[in-house]
Amino acid sequence: MGSLGVLERLIMDVLWNTPEPLSATELRDCLADPVRATENSKTLATTTVLTVLSRLETKGFVARDRSIRPHLYSAVTTRAEHTAQLMHQVLGSVPDRQEALARFIGNVTPEEADTLRDLLGALHSTRP
Secondary structure (H helix, E strand, O other): OOOOOHHHHHHHHHHHHOOOOEOHHHHHHHHHOOOOOOOOOOOOOHHHHHHHHHHHHHHOOEEEEOOOOOOEEEEOOOHHHHHHHHHHHHHHHOOOHHHHHHHHHHOOOHHHHHHHHHHHHHHHHHOO
């Protein structure tokens, strides 16, 4: 998995926020919803949504249920899992991982620092 383009991100946001699988038409309608629309958005063709879904399926972001028509699409991972994968990908690309982590930690809020401490403490308490 890698990064997402603008339209891919919009589609994934809908899939991540919707508990049930959606058809391409339902996704198009969600993207056209005025609540989700942005100033620069325009109505997408269903074929455009299908093309983007095909790319997302190839990239491993979505699963397609081919047993029914229209096909239904769902996210393969959660947004949090995707974010964690991106963080690992970025950390794996830097020569000095410790410095990158130090700079990241230096920019977190006190609440985020508390969360990190709690998560690390829980991780260490479960290891043998």
